[in-house]
Amino acid sequence: MWAKLKASKIKRAVEKEFRQVRKSLNVNEEYLNALRSKAYSDFLNKAKLMVNQHQSFSLYCHNKFSETLLEPGQESIPTILESALILSKIPELKTLLLKYFDISAEASNFCSHLLKGINQIQSNYLYVRGVLDEVNDHQDYSPENVKLIVSELNSLFLVGINPFSNPNKLDFKTIHEKYSSVLLCLKSMRKKVGKRIKLIKYVQNAFGICMTSTCGIITILAMFLAAHTLTVIFMGPAIFNFPFKCLAKKISSLPFLRSEFLRKVGDQLDLAAxxxxxxxxxxxxISRLVASVHDVLEHNKAMLQSCLERKEYKICLHVVRELKKGDLGFRKQVEELEEHIYLCLVTINRARSLVIKEMIPSTTAHLDESRT
Known part of the structure; x- marks a missing residue:
């Protein structure tokens, strides 16, 4: 019995691990597909062109950079929301969506700030790489040469201040809290809209049952009268020609029984959520990747400073060779961070565009309903 329980426990653990691996593979596949998409490629080319047009990214205001890359522009959002009649009927939704667009614009601006830091790291590491490329793994160096290399690398690390020197000061936590707050509000409102749609469906179904029952009762009454009186000869045509379908259509088109309007509101909330x-x-x-890049930079700086303090030839040479060995991996880390940031900017723009796209046709449809 204990053997069976143990085997069952092991089987569940293996299945759980398999699901986690499969989920990880799906996420990686999703990430790679996003990088191959035309939207990402076009956006990346646009951003790179803007950066290359300026000799130093730091001289180019990252706020302006963010404003140019943000689509649709934040300055046009209030006008778009004002023109959407669907929002005039639900002021709470308008306030919530305005908050959503404000936070997404803030996130875009934050991403441009991170790109500025990445550009700074890449520029500094061009010089570091130049020094490391001169180091040959199979060549013997004199203590003076090693000391000179370490000193040069240390000066480059000191000049190139780590742009992520204090990750805690970065606004990851603030943005995460704001997004979480908006997400809760969107889910809450979507739940209320869903309940309202269900209620309307119940009322419509109940009305349909009542209409069917009424028709049945009238038919039975007509048959009863036919058996006892000639009144049915005069009442029959009036009863059977009564426009039940038109009455049902008019009642179901009453404003409080319309669910199409609420479905469009629900679609907007779903997209935003x-x-x-x-x-x-x-x-x-991105937060994890920034922390990883920060740790590598601080670790390299600490190793070089330790070499200068201890002044041990063999340790210094080992540190320099370790830096050269880890250089390619570090560059890939920075590139991965850059890719994720650009991908995040593309996602921000796509989400904003989809919400507005859903808003515009709903406005047109509501205008048509108001005219009829």
């Missing part, structure tokens, strides 16, 4: 959830997940990933 989905975009918010994806961006929250993206920012968690």
């Amino acid at each position: 989905k975009g918010t959830y994806i961006l929250t997940r993206d920012f968690d990933t």
